[in-house]
Amino acid sequence: MMRPGMPDSDYPDVRRLALFSEMADEHFNALMRGAYVQNFPQHIELITEGEPSDFLHVILSGAVDLFSVWNGRETSMATARPVSTFILAASIRGAPYLMSARTLEKSRIALIPSQDVRAIFGADNVFARSIVTELAHCYRSVVKTQKDLKLRTSLERLANYLLRQQSRAGGETEFDLEFEKRRLASYLGMTPENLSRAFKGLQAYGVVVQGNRVTITDQQDLERFAKPNRLIDDPHS
Amino acid sequence: MMRPGMPDSDYPDVRRLALFSEMADEHFNALMRGAYVQNFPQHIELITEGEPSDFLHVILSGAVDLFSVWNGRETSMATARPVSTFILAASIRGAPYLMSARTLEKSRIALIPSQDVRAIFGADNVFARSIVTELAHCYRSVVKTQKDLKLRTSLERLANYLLRQQSRAGGETEFDLEFEKRRLASYLGMTPENLSRAFKGLQAYGVVVQGNRVTITDQQDLERFAKPNRLIDDPHS
DNA sequence: CTGGTCGATTGACAAATATCAATCAAGCGA
DNA sequence: TCGCTTGATTGATATTTGTCAATCGACCAG
Structure with a gap:
């Protein structure tokens, strides 16, 4: 794996996300310094459900499928497309992933250590507010999907x-x-x-x-x- | 509707919720002072989906059904039981309710103005952190339900x-x-x-x-x- | 007690959805 | 170009689930 230090050229894309766009430069840079960036080929499993969540993922290019498995059956839960984050909730809670993730195509992914996210969250009220907004949005998205499925x-x-x-x-x-x-x-x-x-x-x-x-x-x-x-x-x- | 001011006797129950248990007394009391408490009979619709969300609801006793409707069909999404909050995500975002709510039995409900929640959120980092934890928990619950439904x-x-x-x-x-x-x-x-x-x-x-x-x-x-x-x-x- | 009401259950049937097997079609590497 | 592979489609069939109608049974008001 690459050593921390996201290339500066990736900063603007990440910065543009609602989650990061409002926070202080200082804190944003601190987050980015601890982040890794990796290029993954197609059809690579990035995350396996049940494992502890150590990183917040940001997809910079490509596409990622979030899916789940039970009793030999598999279902696709969502697709993550650039530029967006995924598994924010697990990162924040330090809880195991509920979904697995695999690349649908060649993808460039930034990995931000969850502990850094939690640290900056405590230090930056604006970032904290953005996280809340993002989580609330994620929650509402799943509720909508559930209504779609049941109704x-x-x-x-x-x-x-x-x-x-x-x-x-x-x-x-x-x-x-x-x-x-x-x-x-x-x-x-x-x-x-x-x-x-x-x-x-x-x-x-x-x-x-x-x-x-x-x-x-x-x-x-x-x-x-x-x-x-x-x-x-x-x-x- | 009752005027603001939740009876002091209800404070401890609300305070015990993870969402409120860690925050500063001062902020908690401010929230409670702006809150209403109402007793509702059975089978009363408290919330209609699509309407703007002005209050965070806390169920103190009784039971509340959260349900949704589309095209003449109806489905039960969840049940809220004491002591817990519901529609936190809508309150935080100031977005319309995605679900309707009705009492399943005689219920006692506290209504905390959303704007107060957002204000205290900005003033109290501990509270902000609790909200994040709670939202992440809600999100993960819905994801689990969706897996249950699809798999x-x-x-x-x-x-x-x-x-x-x-x-x-x-x-x-x-x-x-x-x-x-x-x-x-x-x-x-x-x-x-x-x-x-x-x-x-x-x-x-x-x-x-x-x-x-x-x-x-x-x-x-x-x-x-x-x-x-x-x-x-x-x-x- | 006695209707009456409402939810639960049952059976018969219909509709929706899944499964299995076969075929089709596009893309790709030799 | 030719096979080969993979995903899409189709048809036949099975399973699951929903619908409709009837009945049952508990509870309640008079």
Whole structure:
């Protein structure tokens, strides 16, 4: 592993995160000095659930899948994309990871020792406030996902997912799925076979899929079916 | 509504919560002075999802159901029992509630203005740290619930739920379900009809149910089926 | 006591979802 | 280019779960 000392060139990207953007320079620099940066190839397991959490992770480039396993079954819980942190809660609590993490592609990851995070947290009120905001946001995200899972059928989940992606892509009629369909299926809580059928089922509402490319020919119609709701689908509210 | 000023007699109960137990007296008292306390009858809706969150709620006695609604469907997300807080995340962020809340029985609830919480948060580092700990705990709880939902069948969820309840009840062979079966069903993500059948299905593993009373005649056997896991079922880890 | 109400249970059936096996199609290295 | 591998799709089928209707049973008010 590399020795502490994140390259200065990575500072601005990290600094731009809401979690770090408001804190004092002095404290930010202290955090960065203790951090490692590593480049990982595709399909590397970064974190195994159950292990003690020693680092806060910041993904600088690439993509990371957060997943969980039980009794031989596996499910994708979330995807971390640059630039964002993951497993903040475990770091803060010093508790074991609840999720595993693996790279979906070649990824550049910064590792900030959890003890440093906790130390700076005590020294910098602004940082403390940012952590609270971030944690509250994470919590609300999971609650939304849980509502999605419990209140909707798989077809409805897919329809709303597509609308959210479309919105993320700037509202364009056409956009690309950001990852493999098998992972999307797992994320949405269904099998790959069922995802295929669900896409077919949405043809009736103007959804066309060719490979990774999705076209929404009649957004109104899809929305009438999907009934998106800001308390589930709006990532910011 | 009562005027601010929580009765002094309620102070100790609130103070005992991890969220408030470490903070300075001065700040705690300031929070309490701005708080209201109200007694609510059974089946009163305290909070409606989507509304702005003006108060941090503390349940002093009784029980509160946190639930969500979408497209005419409803699901129970969690139960708040004394003494604990709920909707901390919404209060902190000043964001709309993601869940509704209703009393399950006659309940006594303290309402602490969110703005007071945010003010004291800025003034008291110890309190800030407690909030972070609490939020991280809440986040991890929801992640566990999501793993439970996505990785297990309804029969497995029920089996593990019973083992958790048994543990909560001190590990006794016999214990009572803490709420209506229809709500339990909703909490576990199934219909009441299916819950009935699931209980029957667990007879094969030594589970006996009479009304609200559950007897686990062969814990080993039930555990072999349920395969409890600390990263899903341990509320503390 | 006696209806009446509400939740729990049961059975029959329908819908949703998963599983298994086969095939298809794109990407890639020799 | 040709196989080879991997993921996606499809069809057939099984399992799980939900729905609907009926009944049961506890509790409560009169």
